[in-house]
Amino acid sequence: xxxxxxxxxxxxxxxxxxxxxxxxxxxxxxxxxxxxxxxxxxxxxxxxxxxxxxxxxxxxxxxxxxxxxxxxxxxxxxxxxxxxxxxxxxxxxxxxxxxxxxxxxxxxxxxxxxxxxxxxxxxxxxxxxxxxxxxxxxxxxxxxxxxxxxxxxxxxxxxxxxxxxxxxxxxxxxxxxxxxxxxxxxxxxxxxxxxxxxxxxxxxxxxxxxxxxxxxxxxxxxxxxxxxxxxxxxxxxxxxxxxxxxxxxxxxxxxxxxxxxxxxxxxxxxxxxxxxxxxxxxxxxxxxxxxxxxxxxxxxxxxxxxxxxxxxxxxxxxxxxxxxxxxxxxxxxxxxxxxxxxxxxxxxxxxxxxxxxxxxxxxxxxxxxxxxxxxxxxxxxxxxxxxxxxxxxxxxxxxxxxxxxxxxxxxxxxxxxxxxxxxxxxxxxxxxxxxxxxxxxxxxxxxxxxxxxxxxxxxxxxxxxxxxxxxxxxxxxxxxxxxxxxxxxxxxxxxxxxxxxxxxxxxxxxxxxxxxxxxxxxxxxxxxxxxxxxxxxxxxxxxxxxxxxxxxxxxxxxxxxxxxxxxxxxxxxxxxxxxxxxxxxxxxxxxxxxxxxxxxxxxxxxxxxxxxxxxxxxxxxxxxxxxxxxxxxxxxxxxxxxxxxxxxxxxxxxxxxxxxxxxxxxxxxxxxxxxxxxxxxxxxxxxxxxxxxxxxxxxxxxxxxxxxxxxxxxxxxxxxxxxxxxxxxxxxxxxxxxxxxxxxxxxxxxxxxxxxxxxxxxxxxxxxxxxxxxxxxxxxxxxxxxxxxxxxxxxxxxxxxxxxxxxxxxxxxxxxxxxxxxxxxxxxxxxxxxxxxxxxxxxxxxxxxxxxxxxxxxxxxxxxxxxxxxxxxxxxxxxxxxxxxxxxxxxxxxxxxxxxxxxxxxxxxxxxxxxxxxxxxxxxxxxxxxxxxxxxxxxxxxxxxxxxxxxxxxxxxxxxxxxxxxxxxxxxxxxxxxxxxxxxx
Numbered sequence: 001x002x003x004x005x006x007x008x009x010x011x012x013x014x015x016x017x018x019x020x021x022x023x024x025x026x027x028x029x030x031x032x033x034x035x036x037x038x039x040x041x042x043x044x045x046x047x048x049x050x051x052x053x054x055x056x057x058x059x060x061x062x063x064x065x066x067x068x069x070x071x072x073x074x075x076x077x078x079x080x081x082x083x084x085x086x087x088x089x090x091x092x093x094x095x096x097x098x099x100x101x102x103x104x105x106x107x108x109x110x111x112x113x114x115x116x117x118x119x120x121x122x123x124x125x126x127x128x129x130x131x132x133x134x135x136x137x138x139x140x141x142x143x144x145x146x147x148x149x150x151x152x153x154x155x156x157x158x159x160x161x162x163x164x165x166x167x168x169x170x171x172x173x174x175x176x177x178x179x180x181x182x183x184x185x186x187x188x189x190x191x192x193x194x195x196x197x198x199x200x201x202x203x204x205x206x207x208x209x210x211x212x213x214x215x216x217x218x219x220x221x222x223x224x225x226x227x228x229x230x231x232x233x234x235x236x237x238x239x240x241x242x243x244x245x246x247x248x249x250x251x252x253x254x255x256x257x258x259x260x261x262x263x264x265x266x267x268x269x270x271x272x273x274x275x276x277x278x279x280x281x282x283x284x285x286x287x288x289x290x291x292x293x294x295x296x297x298x299x300x301x302x303x304x305x306x307x308x309x310x311x312x313x314x315x316x317x318x319x320x321x322x323x324x325x326x327x328x329x330x331x332x333x334x335x336x337x338x339x340x341x342x343x344x345x346x347x348x349x350x351x352x353x354x355x356x357x358x359x360x361x362x363x364x365x366x367x368x369x370x371x372x373x374x375x376x377x378x379x380x381x382x383x384x385x386x387x388x389x390x391x392x393x394x395x396x397x398x399x400x401x402x403x404x405x406x407x408x409x410x411x412x413x414x415x416x417x418x419x420x421x422x423x424x425x426x427x428x429x430x431x432x433x434x435x436x437x438x439x440x441x442x443x444x445x446x447x448x449x450x451x452x453x454x455x456x457x458x459x460x461x462x463x464x465x466x467x468x469x470x471x472x473x474x475x476x477x478x479x480x481x482x483x484x485x486x487x488x489x490x491x492x493x494x495x496x497x498x499x500x501x502x503x504x505x506x507x508x509x510x511x512x513x514x515x516x517x518x519x520x521x522x523x524x525x526x527x528x529x530x531x532x533x534x535x536x537x538x539x540x541x542x543x544x545x546x547x548x549x550x551x552x553x554x555x556x557x558x559x560x561x562x563x564x565x566x567x568x569x570x571x572x573x574x575x576x577x578x579x580x581x582x583x584x585x586x587x588x589x590x591x592x593x594x595x596x597x598x599x600x601x602x603x604x605x606x607x608x609x610x611x612x613x614x615x616x617x618x619x620x621x622x623x624x625x626x627x628x629x630x631x632x633x634x635x636x637x638x639x640x641x642x643x644x645x646x647x648x649x650x651x652x653x654x655x656x657x658x659x660x661x662x663x664x665x666x667x668x669x670x671x672x673x674x675x676x677x678x679x680x681x682x683x684x685x686x687x688x689x690x691x692x693x694x695x696x697x698x699x700x701x702x703x704x705x706x707x708x709x710x711x712x713x714x715x716x717x718x719x720x721x722x723x724x725x726x727x728x729x730x731x732x733x734x735x736x737x738x739x740x741x742x743x744x745x746x747x748x749x750x751x752x753x754x755x756x757x758x759x760x761x762x763x764x765x766x767x768x769x770x771x772x773x774x775x776x777x778x779x780x781x782x783x784x785x786x787x788x789x790x791x792x793x794x795x796x797x798x799x800x801x802x803x804x805x806x807x808x809x810x811x812x813x814x815x816x817x818x819x820x821x822x823x824x825x826x827x828x829x830x831x832x833x834x835x836x837x838x839x840x841x842x843x844x845x846x847x848x849x850x851x852x853x854x855x856x857x858x859x860x861x862x863x864x865x866x867x868x869x870x871x872x873x874x875x876x877x878x879x880x881x882x883x884x885x886x887x888x889x890x891x892x893x894x895x896x897x898x899x900x901x902x903x904x905x906x907x908x909x910x911x912x913x914x915x916x917x918x919x920x921x922x923x924x925x926x927x928x929x930x931x932x933x934x935x936x937x938x939x940x941x942x943x944x945x946x947x948x949x950x951x952x953x954x955x956x957x958x959x960x961x962x963x964x965x966x967x968x969x970x971x972x973x974x975x976x977x978x979x980x981x982x983x984x985x
Contacts, residue, residue, distance in 0.1 A: 021113045022098055024054050027121065027171065028152030030159055032094060039093050045070060046086040048159045050108075053099070055167055057119070058110040060103055069163030118171070121150040125178055137185055138384045138393075144182035151175055179204070180213050187220055197221040199919035205234075206912030206947045209241060216254050223261050223268060229959070231261050233952035241948060266424075284377035288352035289406060292340045293333050295461040298454030302445060303338055309443050310342040310404070310427050319427040320420060320442040322410075324435040329447050330486035331431035332408050339406050339429055346404040346427070351375060353419075357411030357432060365418040369394050372405075372419070391418040399423050407431070413439040455479035455489055462493035463504070471504040478504060481511035536586070536608060546577045547586055548612060549622045550595075551605025554684045555677030557596035562677065565629035565656055566622045625656065627685050627693050630678040632658030634700040637667040641703065641888070644848045646810035650772050651696040664851065668889055671703065675710045682717040686724035694721055695736035699772065705744045706892050715744040735764035735773035742780040746787075747892060749931030749967075755784040775804035779817050786820065787931075789970055791827040798824060812853055815844035819860035826867045834864040855884035855893065862900055871908035875901060895924040896932070902939045911946035918943060931971075934963035938975055945978075954979060 023033040030047040032039040041047050052069045053061060061069070067079045076082065087106050091099045098114070100107055108114075128143035155171035156164045186197050201218040208214055215238045222231035235250070235258040242248050249255070260268055302323075309321045323331045343350060351372055355363045369390035373383050376397050384390055402425040410416050410432040416439060420428050436442055450458065456475050460468050468475050482488035496507050539547060546567055550558060553566065564574040578595050581587035586605075590596040597605060613619050632654040639648050641664060661667040678701060685694035698718055704710040718740045725734035738761035745754035761777035764770075779801035785794030798821045805814040822837035838861035845854040858881040865874035878901045885893040898921035905914035918940035922933070941956035957978050964972035 022094065023115045024050075025117045025152065026051055026054055027117045027150050027155050027175075029157045030054075034094065041093060042086070042089055044158060044160050045082070046089060048161045048164055049083065049086045049106075050090055051156050051159055051167070052161075052163055053106060053108045054116055055118070056107070057116075058107060060105045060107040062103070062105040066106065070161045072162040117150045117152075121147040121178075124150075128181070138389050141182060141185040144178055144185065147178050148175065148182060176208065176211065176214075180217065183214075183217050187217065187224065196923060198225055198227075199916050199923055202919050202944075203912050203916040205949075206915060209948065210245060212238065212242075212251050212254055215250075216257055219254075219257055219261065220268065227955075228261060228264075229955040230952050232258065233955040234949065235261075236951035237949040240951075284375065285347075285349040286351055286375040287349060288375065289339050289343070289350045290332075290336050290352060292337050295458065296333065296337045297458040297461060298450060299330070299334050299337075299447075302334055302447065303341070306334075306338045306429070306445065307342060310338070310345060310429075320430070320439065321428070321445060322416075322430040322432060322436040322439060322442045323445045323447050324432050329449060331447055333486065334447060335406055335408065335429045335431050339404055342404065342427075346402045348401040348403050349376075351403060351405045352408065353406075354408045355410045355415060357409050357415060362411040362415055365415060366390060368419055373397065387418050394419075395422045398426055400425075402426060404429070410436075412436070449484035450479075450486055450489070452476065452479065452484065455482070455484045455486075458486065458489055459493045462490065463497050467496075468504055474504040474508045477508040478511060481508065536604075539581075539586075543577060543580055544608070544612070546574075547581055548605050548609035549619070550578075550587075551597060551602050552609055552619055552623055553626055553677070554680040556680070557590045557594050558677065559674065560593050560595075561659060562626060562629055562674070563595070566626045568625065623684065624690060627681055627690055627697065628654040628656040629658065630674070630681050631693055631697045631700065632656045633674075634658075634671065634678060634697060636661065637671045638700040638702070640664045640667045641851070642812050642853060643850060645812045646805075646808050647699065647772055647813070650770075651700060652693045654693075665887075668703075671701065672710070672889065675701075675704050676713065679704070679710070679713050679717040683720045686720070691721070691725050691728060691730050691733040692736075695725070695733040695740075698740045699736055702740070702743065703888075703890070705740070705747055706890050711744065711747065715741070715748075718744060731764045732768045732770055735761050735768060735770055735777075738764065739773055739776040739780060742777070746780065746783055749787075749929030751784045751787045751931075755781060758784060771804060771808045771810075775801050775808065775810065775813055777801075778804070779813075779820065782817070782820055782824070786824050786827065789827060791824050794824045795821065795828070811844050812848060812850065815841040815853070815857060818844075819857050822860050822864050826864050831864065831868040835861065835868060838864045851884050852888035852890065852893075855881035855888070855897075858884075859893070859897060859900060862904065866900070866904045866907050869907065871904045874904040875908070878904065891924050895921045895936075898924070899932070899936050899939060902936075902943065906939065906942055906946070909946075911943040915940060915943035915947065930963045931967055931969060934960040934967075934969070934971060934975075937963070938971070938978070941978065 021035055025031045030041065030051045032041050032050070041050055048070050049066060052066055063080060063083060066083055067075050070083070071079055087099065087101070098109055100109055110116075124143045124147035128140045128147065131137070131140035131143060154168065155175075156168050159168075183197060183201065198218070198221045201214060201221055205211070205214050205218055215234055219231045219234045222228075222234065235254065238254065239250050242250055306321050306323070309319050312319050323335055339350060353363065353368050353371065355368070357363075366385075366387045369387065370383055373390065373394060376394075378393070378397065382393075384393060398421045400423070403421055405419065405421060405426070405428045407416055407419055407428060407430045410430050412432070412434055413436045416428075416430055416432075416436070430436065430439075430442070435444060435446060437444070449455075456472070456479055459475055459479055478492055479489055482492055492507060492511065496502055496504065536544060536547065546563070549566055550563055553562070555562075558566075560571050560575050560578065563578060564571045567574055567577070569577070575593075578587060579589075582589050582595070586597075586601060588596050609619055610616075631652065633656075635648055635651055635654075636658045639645065640661060642648075659670065661670065678697060682694045682697055685691065685697075698714075698721065701714070705714045718737055722734060722737040722741055725731075725737050738757045742754045742757040742761060745751070745757060758777050758780040761773050762781065765774035765777055778797040782794040782796075782798035782801060785791070785797060798817050801817045802814055802821070805811075805817060818837045819841040822834045822841070825831075825834035825837060838857060841857035842854065842861055845857050858877040862874040862877040862881070865871070865877065878897055882894065882897045882901075885897060898917045902914040902918040902921065905911070905917065918936055921936045922940070937956045937960040941953040941960065943953075944950075944956065945953035957975050961972060961975040961979065963969075964975060
């Protein structure tokens with residue numbers, strides 16, 4: 001089987017036999033290669049002869065058959081002479097051994113040294129069918145994709161003659177059939193992630209509107225993507241189209257699928273059950289639950305509630321319970337206790353994993369699925385790569401079985417979703433520090449600290465009733481000092497139990513001192529061989545200093561370079577120090593070059609810093625050095641992304657020079673890796689002396705607000721800083737915090753809130769004269785006005801912003817405002833000036849060698865060109881901008897670009913392409929909130945309506961209308977008109 005493609009399909013000459021290796025292509029332009037070098041195959045008629053011979057796969061074609069193939073019923077007078085001439089030329093080009101004459105006709109000799117792309121595709125397709133029959137659907141999907149990869153455009157492109165036309169139709173039908181098989185497998189293997197399939201199927205159904213199998217796949221993909229109304233609308237569109245065009249009803253399979261969607265058939269949400277891959281072992285019954293705690297206490301209501309949920313697994317697809325609460329509250333203890341109590345209801349086994357979600361390196365779902373599959377008896381050789389395929393095999397393996405899965409210490413719902421069984425009779429128990437409100441169908445349990453009675457009972461069971469019976473008040477003092485937190489109570493009680501000479505009152509007095517409380521609680525930790533105090537006391541002076549100072553940082557972990565800044569040491573010296581602390585078990589190695597504390601150890605380290613760091617100013621100095629490091633380095637990232645941007649010159653000076661980066665990619669890698677740490681540093685820096693540097697760090701890290709991953713965390717840091725600045729009456733810091741809050745609200749589509757923040761920032765800028773706030777604030781007000789169609793108001797603010805940036809010599813920011821002003825002129829109908837302003841922005845960015853900023857300007861220019869009816873030029877700009885946004889890791893702008901491409905294609909009267917790009921915008925699930933999603937749905941509806949899919953279009957518009965009405969957006973009136981008269985009725 002030859003899997004070579006059209007490019008680089010060299011076939012080396014066989015040594016010693018004098019025979020050349022030939023390769024032919026018919027699934028696109030008809031072409032030939034000899035020993036890897038292209039061969040000229042002549043005129044269209046000559047290529048038609050070659051195609052006719054190749055598609056007979058070595059069989060001889062008579063001269064008359066070839067004449068009919070090339071010219072049909074009206075051949076030229078000298079057709080036979082022309083045929084001989086074509087054959088002679090081909091023989092000279094390909095070699096005498098390749099094209100032979102026999103029995104009054106011609107044939108292409110197909111041997112081991114000859115390959116045809118159509119034969120390669122057929123071989124892949126045959127192997128794919130075998131893989132499906134054997135149950136290896138993963139391999140089948142790969143083989144169908146390999147078969148489809150042989151096509152290089154229209155088959156037999158530009159080849160004349162009736163034979164070529166018939167073969168073109170056959171080959172295209174074959175391609176569509178293979179594509180349907182591959183898409184069918186896509187929907188099975190990518191359950192829960194069907195956005196890409198929706199986009200592809202939307203385009204295909206537009207291109208082949210009467211092909212019912214494609215419509216059926218689109219309905220299923222939409223339904224599995226949570227878009228039930230659109231899925232049903234596809235059926236309505238199909239039924240109407242078939243009646244109008246062919247006078248028939250949809251085939252029974254399509255009608256049955258519609259009824260199943262109407263019933264919300266649970267089986268539709270399940271993948272096609274896979275047969276066991278070759279080599280699959282006998283199903284193993286895992287028993288992975290940790291040991292239950294013998295002195296488990298209280299939680300009666302929670303035990304009953306969770307137990308009832310597990311019982312319900314017998315009668316529904318899957319029971320999912322998520323237990324949330326702070327660290328040490330007993331989530332794992334409760335979940336393990338409940339799981340053991342319910343073991344008999346899950347006779348096929350129990351799976352357990354610590355997802356390490358509270359740390360900076362949570363377990364990857366792909367690795368967890370691999371471990372689960374191995375635990376279930378699947379050999380390594382049968383475990384595929386990729387989360388989607390492993391999750392599919394996992395669910396298939398559990399089908400028909402009753403398994404309980406305990407997912408402990410989860411980071412978020414995204415980490416958990418691929419790990420859910422998804423089959424009737426199975427259940428999942430989840431513990432996490434976050435409340436998983438976005439985990440569909442989950443039963444949420446919020447676990448709080450113990451009640452006083454439960455706390456006292458737990459303490460008594462560990463210590464013994466005899467010792468506590470006469471000191472109940474002292475017991476209450478102890479558990480209250482522990483904050484009724486189960487972990488702290490267990491530690492304190494275990495410590496007392498190990499000291500027979502201590503009384504409860506004595507322990508209570510020790511815990512009454514808040515400065516010593518953490519030391520007292522840690523001393524009895526069963527997981528530590530010696531008390532933290534003993535370990536700390538054994539450290540050398542330099543180790544002890546590092547231990548206590550690094551505990552002052554709020555981030556989830558710390559890098560060697562950040563730690564070096566705090567400690568005023570070289571990175572090499574710092575790494576040696578941190579590694580020595582790892583050896584003492586007082587520090588953990590989170591990843592190469594990164595370190596973290598256990599939660600209780602961090603509190604202990606801070607206690608040590610407060611107790612031992614002399615003078616006390618050393619603590620604030622260490623935090624200040626960390627802030628300096630983050631600010632200086634983040635400013636370098638900002639400058640690399642925005643060369644010539646004057647904002648950097650207005651940031652606070654730092655003593656630390658910051659890290660240097662070889663290129664923008666390395667800089668972005670650092671920024672996104674350190675995001676949580678530097679945003680935590682912003683929140684921590686709320687003292688008056690650090691407020692301004694913290695505000696500048698937010699400005700320099702502005703790209704995090706647009707990233708999607710860190711947007712909410714960024715917003716929280718900006719909010720905390722803004723409030724602290726107001727409390728300190730620091731107008732300078734508050735102004736900069738306000739413009740960053742404006743930005744995050746704008747990104748999220750919350751324009752009223754954005755305008756409120758920008759208004760306050762403008763007031764502060766007038767007081768302080770800050771050129772950064774003074775320029776950004778009116779620009780942001782202009783954007784808010786533009787987004788609410790208040791164009792004249794927006795124009796006024798944007799012109800004010802341009803004046804400020806020009807006075808400061810800030811050309812990149814000036815270019816940004818010019819692009820915003822272009823959109824304002826577009827809204828006012830001033831097409832020529834809209835294009836001119838955007839072109840000025842493009843010119844500035846191009847002149848300064850900027851990348852993502854240039855993409856922003858091209859985006860604005862494309863909008864103006866689309867508005868002016870120059871859609872082809874607009875698409876050229878957007879096609880240049882799209883990869884720049886992708887390289888800059890800006891999914892919001894990537895999605896927005898797909899939206900504008902959809903608009904441009906609509907303007908060019910190409911609705912199929914418009915629908916495809918609108919679907920890609922939806923698939924990205926970009927930052928930007930419901931407002932931008934509403935805009936995408938509106939454009940998608942227009943495209944579908946133009947394609948004749950009116951019911952699906954209305955479903956999109958109805959969703960958009962619901963969004964705009966909930967937001968009070970003016971776009972609602974536009975969508976109502978699109979839906980009229982249906983909505984009015």
